Amino acid sequence: MTNIDPPSPLRSAVYGAPPADLVDVPDGAVQLSPLRPGAEALERQPDAAFETIVVAAPPGAIERRHVLAHALRTLAPGGQLTVLAAKDKGGQRLRAELEGLGCDVAEHFKARQRICTVGRPETPLGLSEAIAAGSPVTLEDVGLRSQPGIFSWNRVDPGTALLCRHLPPLAGRGADIGAGLGILSKAVLLAPAVEMLTLVEIDRRAIEAARVNVADDRARFLWADVREAALADLDFVVSNPPFHAEGIEDRGLGQAFIAAAGRMLRRNGMLFLVANRHMPYEEVLRATFRTVKTVTDEGGYKIFEARK
DSSP states (O other), X not given: OOOXXXXXXXXXXXESOOOTTTOOOOTTOEEOOTTSTTOOOGGXXXXXXXXXXXXXXXXXXXXXXXXXXXXXXXXXEXXXXXXXXXXXXXXXXXXXXXXXXXXXXXXXXXXXXXXXXXXXXXSOOSHHHHHHHTSOEEETTTTEEEOBTBTTXXXXXXXXXXXXXXXXXXXXEEEEETOTTSHHHHHHXXXXXXXXXXXXXXXXXXXXXXXXXXXXXXXXXXXXXXXXXXXXXXXXXXEOOOOEETTEEOTHHHHHHHHHHHHHEEEEEEEXXXXXXXXXXXXXXXXXXXXXXXXXXXXXXXXEEEEO
């Protein structure tokens, strides 16, 4: 007699952080968001792997359709996909996007969120096209590996470009916190006296792209929340800190980055930071660092040089 292993039980999954008061997420659901360090990758899940999936839809249209298509691909027949989005963060288009992928949509509204529930359609439409549109790509005009959904995914951010132009030659061990695609890191590593540079980034997709973009043996790559990264005794930190978290403005993020840089640096270590002019960073810089200097104020951005 041949022993046949029973099929693995279907799992539940969640993408992002849907509000607990709007939708139920089963206990033990597998986290699939690239913005959650340690999460599994949605795009690497097998077909029909999940019985239920709950998705907090990202705000970008290309990224959102990419996630929805992968979610439907990984949803088992008879399973249920629940997707929610704020009206001004893609919610107005959510039903049409799901219908465009072949779904019959049931929906309701709560707390300014559109909440859509669908099953896997018998004949999904356009999944491969939506997946391809949101997949990693090499941007020939800027020579970078990138992907929709990453910060400034298809252009060099002006603040980053400004800081690259004003960076002095650096030396020793350092970190690029909130490293994104690695553009700032590439500029740092032009200095031969840099011994090691750790790129810290909360977006797994950006870290994977940066591994391609920053082809230097001195570079290290850390998928982590900067606020929790265990780095210390560094000679320098560079940063273009974010002020949005999953599409929602959070000015406290940049302030937390500054505090984290202060913990990472040795005495006399230096922080080089670029920020939108209106961001309230001067007070926390002066509270964290011994000296703070404004290097330049142009084009809507400020560059700060701060010494521990």
